[in-house]
Amino acid sequence: xxxxxxxxxxxxxxxxxxxxxxxxxxxxxxxxxxxxxxxxxxxxxxxxxxxxxxxxxxxxxxxxxxxxxxxxxxxxxxxxxxxxxxxxxxxxxxxxxxxxxxxxxxxxxxxxxxxxxxxxx
Amino acid sequence: xxxxxxxxxxxxxxxxxxxxxxxxxxxxxxxxxxxxxxxxxxxxxxxxxxxxxxxxxxxxxxxxxxxxxxxxxxxxxxxxxxxxxxxxxxxxxxxxxxxxxxxxxxx
Numbered sequence: 001x002x003x004x005x006x007x008x009x010x011x012x013x014x015x016x017x018x019x020x021x022x023x024x025x026x027x028x029x030x031x032x033x034x035x036x037x038x039x040x041x042x043x044x045x046x047x048x049x050x051x052x053x054x055x056x057x058x059x060x061x062x063x064x065x066x067x068x069x070x071x072x073x074x075x076x077x078x079x080x081x082x083x084x085x086x087x088x089x090x091x092x093x094x095x096x097x098x099x100x101x102x103x104x105x106x107x108x109x110x111x112x113x114x115x116x117x118x119x120x121x
Numbered sequence: 122x123x124x125x126x127x128x129x130x131x132x133x134x135x136x137x138x139x140x141x142x143x144x145x146x147x148x149x150x151x152x153x154x155x156x157x158x159x160x161x162x163x164x165x166x167x168x169x170x171x172x173x174x175x176x177x178x179x180x181x182x183x184x185x186x187x188x189x190x191x192x193x194x195x196x197x198x199x200x201x202x203x204x205x206x207x208x209x210x211x212x213x214x215x216x217x218x219x220x221x222x223x224x225x226x227x228x
Contacts, residue, residue, distance in 0.1 A: 035217075037165075045157075045165065045208055045219040059215050095164055105212045107155035109176065111164035 002026035002110045004096050009115030012086055016119070020081040022096030022112055029072050030055065033099030033106055034079045036070065038092035039114075048094070049081060053102025064090075086119045093117075123147050123211055127220035133228045140196040142223045144209035149189045153213035156185055156194045159222075160205045168207075169194060201227060 008020040022034070035050040049070040050059045058070050069082040079096060093116050097108035124147040134140050144154065152172040157165040167176045169185040172192060182197040196203055204227055209220040 037219075044222045045159075045210075047210075047217045047219065050215075050217075061216050097165075100170060105153070105215060105217065107167055107170040107210065107212060108157075108165075109167045109170075111166070113164055 002098065004098060004110055004112035006094065006096050006112040006115040009094065009117045011118045011120065013121050014087060014119055016086050017082070017084045018086065018117060020083065020094055020096075020115060020117070022079040022081075024077045024079065024096075024098070027098065029053070029074050029077055029079065030102075032102055033104040034070075034072065035097050035099060035104070035108060036079075036081045037095045037097055037108070037111075038090075038117075039095065040089075040092045046092070050099070050104040051079065052104045053099070057104060059104055083117070086117075088119050091117060091119050122216055123150060123214060123218050125209055125211055125218045125220040127207075127209060127223050129223060130221065131224045131226070133226045134199050135228045136199055136201060138199045140199050140203075140225060142194050142207055142209075142225075144187075144192045144194075144220050146190045146192075146211055150211040150213035152188055153211060154185075154187070154192050155210045155212065156183075157208045157210065158203075158205045159208065165208065196225075199225070199227070 036048040093114040096112040098110040099106040156169040159165040
């Protein structure tokens with residue numbers, strides 16, 4: 001059974017940093033792309049970042065480029081999102097999702113429960 | 122970047138009604154479109170991929186169609202369990218983009 005479990009969210013001051021983790025089970029990361037999608041409170045879904053199944057290609061939304069880094073540890077089956085220079089508009093629930101295939105341009109067939117990141121002084 | 126626009130933003134229908142939600146892309150995305158259902162306080166759930174392919178376990182009252190820039194998802198007979206917000210997503214080119222969502226309510 002595929003499961004995704006995010007952790008690492010919390011309250012952080014503007015300019016601070018956080019590292020989100022997504023522990024995957026029921027499949028191996030090197031066969032599927034993984035992505036992070038966020039949802040500000042009461043708003044819609046926004047794609048943030050993706051990594052291909054090979055791990056060789058990463059993608060970022062313009063709004064986070066240069067501040068966020070996606071990575072993975074295939075030995076632990078965990079995907080990370082390192083977030084630096086956080087701003088108030090980064091406040092959202094962050095979802096980890098599994099791609100349907102290894103190529104990063106894909107639909108997302110399994111989602112975690114989300115972890116809330118709140119950026120405020 | 123490709124923009125996705127859904128209509129309507131909110132809709133109210135009776136149990137048993139046929140419900141259709143439209144999603145328009147700012148440029149052609151071929152058939153690379155997915156639909157997700159999100160219930161309050163829950164993660165999104167994949168309903169349909171590549172325009173018209175039903176994800177495993179999704180009730181057959183859901184269907185999708187379209188190509189190029191205009192797409193629809195239809196619920197053939199609305200059920201109380203279908204109350205949710207529905208999002209389309211294009212994955213033809215990066216960055217992937219979601220529509221703004223359509224909230225479906227029971228009248």
